[in-house]
Amino acid sequence: MPNRALFNRVLLAVLLAAAIGVSHAQTLQPLDRIAAVVNEDVILQSELERAVQNVVSQYANQPGQLPPRAVLERQVLERLVLVKLQVARAAESGIRVSDQELNSAVAAVAQQNGMSLDALRQRLQADGMSFDDFRASLREEMSVQRLRQSFAQSRVQVSEGEVDAALAAQAGGSVQYHLAHILVALPEGASAEQIGVGQQKAEGVKGLIERGEMEFAAAAVRYSDSPNALEGGDLGWRSLDEIPSAFVNLLRGMQPGQMVGPIRGPSGFQLLKLVETRDAAQAGSQMMTEYHARHILVRVTEVQDAAAAKARIDTLRARIAGGADFVEVARESSEDANSRGEGGDLGWFPADAFGPGFGQQLASVEDGGVTAPFRTDAGWHIVQRVATRQTDMGSANQRAQMRETIGRRKLEDEYNRFLQELRGEAYVNFRSGDRGENASGG
Template sequence: MLQSMRDNLKGTAAIIVAAFFGFIMVIGGIDFFTGASGDSANKAAEVNGEKISNLDLQRAIQNRRSMIESQYGENVPADLLTDEQLRGPVLQQLVNAAVMRQAAQESGMVMSTAAVDKEIVQMPGFQVNGQFDQQMFRDGLRRMGYSPAAFRQLLEQEMVMQQFAGGVADSAFVTKSGAENVVAVSMEERDFDYITLSAAPLLENIQVADEEVQSYYDRHQQEFQRPEQVAIEYIELTPEQFAGNIDISEDDVRAQYDQEVKSFQASVRRHAAHILIEGDDEAAQNKVAEVQGKLDSNGDFAALAKEYSDDIISREEGGDVGFTSGDVFPEPFEDALAKLEVGQVSGPVKTDDGTHFIKLIEVADAEPPTFEERKAAISARLRNAEAEREFLDAVSRLGDLAYNAASLAEPAEELGVSVQKSPLFSRQGGPGIAADGKVIEAAFSPEVMEDGNTSDVLNLSDNHSVVLKVVEHKSAGVKPLDEVKVQIVDLLKREKASEQLAANADALQQKVQSGESLADVAAAEGLTLETSDKTRRGGFGVRGEVTDHVFGMAAPKPGAENLAHFRLATGDVVVAQLRAVRPGDLARQSKEQRDALMQQLASMQGTSELTAVQQFLASKAKIDIAGGE
């Protein structure tokens, strides 16, 4: 619903309003805006006397959950979709929407009946073949449980709120000096050289005592927290599991083929080309006569199409317009084509498009395919159909077989499938099937995780079902020292190596400060000098880490260079020499880049202003959150 409204907004306003109100309608539901359920349940909140009921909130939470699943798929961690996680943000969004809508109404903004009607008829959900359909409209509202009047009221209020938000957003602007300041920082360039002192050669000879490991472990317990985890055994059913064991006899294939032949309707497809002369004036008639004369003189049809045809799409292909089964082109065209022999050209044929000369290139598909041509496809179809039946039968039996089973081995044997097992995974999911939200939710449910029950049959898709049982459960807590000892030893070794390298870096830095060049110092030590000119912020991996450190160095004075050393996450130590700093220059950007930047900055400013307006309205509103949230 919001999309067509966004399409009617222009420029910065469109970007800001879409970002700010992108899912209000999706999470809100009609009853919140109309107040239809405000008295039907205890209130969740009240905004300037307008109630948001618990029913409103629950609907909004469910709609928000559905939107997240639709946008990100079924692999969203289940704990992100719980009522507890969604309640606070969704309720706040409903409150924000209320104050903005009320402000729009109080400002006197209205939407005409014609504008609302236009919006309704343009909604794809109410269209058939691109045209508004009254029956689709009535059926759609009936499925959602809304009356036409209530739906129109919601839509009018939403459009008014969009108009109000667009008015705020459209007023946002950015000055040239503001843009220049942003560019000066974001597009700053730096020239620098650096050498890297590697920690790797030192690690083998560095010793770490058990007492040091224990001390680090004791002081950094927060770094070794382990989330609650489970491992599951599961039976997974798909039609493909059964297809491999199904044999289809040639008699069955032959019988199916005979049925196809009986029902086959010879659908003659004709391959056509044409030369189109548009218009009916004297010039067009002269052109028709000229083409006719050249065709009568055995002129090449494709060459004449390229020279004379007004069909700019087909003329470069020699007039080729593809195949038709008798229903692609206008009736006079089809009638003339059907009377032609292969290679024959018609006389002038008039349609609403103009005058055509039509050539029949070939006739295809007049006969049914042979048994050998259809054998493989029919076999596959019969095998898949039988596999689908066996799959559905197995799914229907799976729940009963697995119910209260001590393990899943017996149900699996009964169904002729195998039991699989997952590694430990948390509520954030794991590899393979453990990434599915339904599997995660079932595995961590109290009846499965704590009571040891088998889950219900989980239909992950139309052709993918699973039943599972928890076979291992680890509570949240600190990982034991044995589990993280290798990690701690490596970390302490790298810290010690960095301390040694820092002393070496100090010595190298002093040589440079004494007048030697960094290049000569690097060469004398057998190190590689890396040069990086015109470097901008950001980057990935070690290179990005070096760049981040260099952009934290103070700019050198004119004619001078700045020198520093720093440690990387790997334990390596870098000695860097900053030679030049050049602020970004808006004037050096192309017009397209400047325009895009100004629009982006205006969008950011508009979002900030829209947020400020909403916060101001909320601060002045009388808002009562049930339970004191």
């Protein structure tokens, strides 16, 4: 198996650094307005604007994928509502983040951005964000993560029989499906009129896609009510036993690129797209390609915007192309605190350990080569491929990976249902712009 501890540390670093990009302000600022009331809490307009700008920065290279500003604000506001609800539920469940834990996390964010605590405080203040608001935002993010972990431990179980069945399906040559969806949500106990409106909207979105006026992913970003809307509705790879029965027979007759729906489900009307298929036995092969690589990371944060990060990574890439040693440049300039001291060394890992984009870039160069700058959720990277190898996972590791895959899929499905329940039970009133209507769910 890959160095999972290292991978988890990198993920934690990304999570903590990302808190700079989305602030959940807790104190009223002059002229600040309330964007939404969530039970006994509020979301300020300044919070919404910061969160929207963070999404815009993530799509800096694909601005055409984003919906109109009003639609994007609605989607981001819904995400902020869910954050508030999860933080409240975490507090009700006894989940606490101590001041000592918070102080350690703040120090880690400062270190990852190459600055002292005083420098971080001053930079945040210069950007109009108080240090107390930043700490509150980070505490909320940590609370949500702990709520999700607690949920997984109490609600998600994977039996040995499920692992056996999944491995047998791989060995038997079953097919796996890469899916994407668009959800037009319906409230619980929807009236006939609401059902009709929802179906009409789903049919309208389908028509836009079929006429070639909009790509499926762009339509998902703009119109889907699913939590993964801003990811283009991507559902990832699933085997038949992980797909609702209503879709199974349809998928068997579909070709990659085709779309079906709208189909009525528990949450509303769905459009489903088959992106691609693969042989499960091949996907679960014991032989796996691993890479040994080093990287240099320049983060995109509230402190350092996308343009500045891109300019900096371009400069570092030019230095290496001019003969500078990659290891020394990484030690000097990388913003990944976990690997910087080792010259950016990430050790051995499978191609998809840090996301598909990372693996694709590694595949594009030879051993010893350095990639062109590329963007991930963490920021801008350049990567030096040191070596490759084929690794036999072995049956024990294969079972562990399968158990992890099944558990991750179950957690995703169960937690999304949990979030829908939270949202449906909450009192939410939008007050920003043209969203003055009462949108309470309970």
